Amino acid sequence: MRLHHIPVCPFCQRVEILLSLKGAPGAVDYNVIDITKPRPDFLLELTKGTSAMPVIEIPGKTAVKESMVILRMIEDMFPEPGVVRRDPHEHALESLLVAKQEAFTISGYVMVMNQDTDKTDDCRNRHLKLYREMNDILVNYAPGDTFFFDRFGWAEVIFTPMFQRFWFLEYYEGFELPQGGEFDRVRRWRAACLGDPHAQQVTFDQIVKLYYDYALGKGNGALPEGRSVSTFAFEPGWQTRPMPPRDKYGPRATDAQLGLI
Numbered sequence: 001m002r003l004h005h006i007p008v009c010p011f012c013q014r015v016e017i018l019l020s021l022k023g024a025p026g027a028v029d030y031n032v033i034d035i036t037k038p039r040p041d042f043l044l045e046l047t048k049g050t051s052a053m054p055v056i057e058i059p060g061k062t063a064v065k066e067s068m069v070i071l072r073m074i075e076d077m078f079p080e081p082g083v084v085r086r087d088p089h090e091h092a093l094e095s096l097l098v099a100k101q102e103a104f105t106i107s108g109y110v111m112v113m114n115q116d117t118d119k120t121d122d123c124r125n126r127h128l129k130l131y132r133e134m135n136d137i138l139v140n141y142a143p144g145d146t147f148f149f150d151r152f153g154w155a156e157v158i159f160t161p162m163f164q165r166f167w168f169l170e171y172y173e174g175f176e177l178p179q180g181g182e183f184d185r186v187r188r189w190r191a192a193c194l195g196d197p198h199a200q201q202v203t204f205d206q207i208v209k210l211y212y213d214y215a216l217g218k219g220n221g222a223l224p225e226g227r228s229v230s231t232f233a234f235e236p237g238w239q240t241r242p243m244p245p246r247d248k249y250g251p252r253a254t255d256a257q258l259g260l261i
Contacts, residue, residue, distance in 0.1 A: 010161035
């Protein structure tokens with residue numbers, strides 16, 4: 001199998017985490033796609049014309065896209081060790097939390113890409129509302145004390161890449177979960193997810209540097225006005241670049257200031 005993916009894409013990282021949990025990181029060949037360039041024709045043929053990643057190419061069979069679909073396929077292909085709970089009731093419980101993942105993802109990206117200071121509080125409150133709802137699910141339905149169950153599992157595979165991407169909210173928005181009981185359980189869960197050894201594919205500095213253009217309202221490799229190189233460019237490598245300015249509403253950094261040229 002061959003997985004076409006974008007570096008630091010959270011949906012692609014979900015697949016990497018699941019394969020790590022399965023003890024099968026070499027089960028697929030990885031083909032890196034440059035998000036700053038048009039998709040190659042062969043890939044558009046595989047995806048039926050869409051640009052979303054990841055997509056997994058299976059010899060002799062139709063390619064499969066959408067991370068949640070790919071995850072379920074891998075879970076069925078490598079049933080041991082199981083990551084999805086086998087007991088129907090337990091899987092229903094973890095699915096209550098997983099059902100929040102789409103709204104949570106959208107909320108975080110809307111906040112970082114927002115360019116209207118008058119909407120900042122609305123974005124923050126919407127994101128906190130989802131954290132509050134997730135906290136309630138964990139309190140009322142999760143048997144575990146840190147993870148949902150007794151170990152890093154299905155819900156953790158789904159949410160951990162998003163918790164890591166939302167480091168950009170800490171950096172560019174100054175976002176933190178408020179202290180208090182209504183966030184204690186979800187804060188403990190998030191910390192356990194971020195610290196798990198199966199989920200160390202990315203770093204804080206890497207996310208902050210690569211996603212600077214998102215903080216300026218430009219996603220998926222689009223260029224902010226006056227710039228010629230995307231922060232998602234492969235070269236120069238992110239490790240050699242300085243940290244971007246935190247104030248996304250202030251003066252915008254140039255390619256040179258970002259270490260891109």
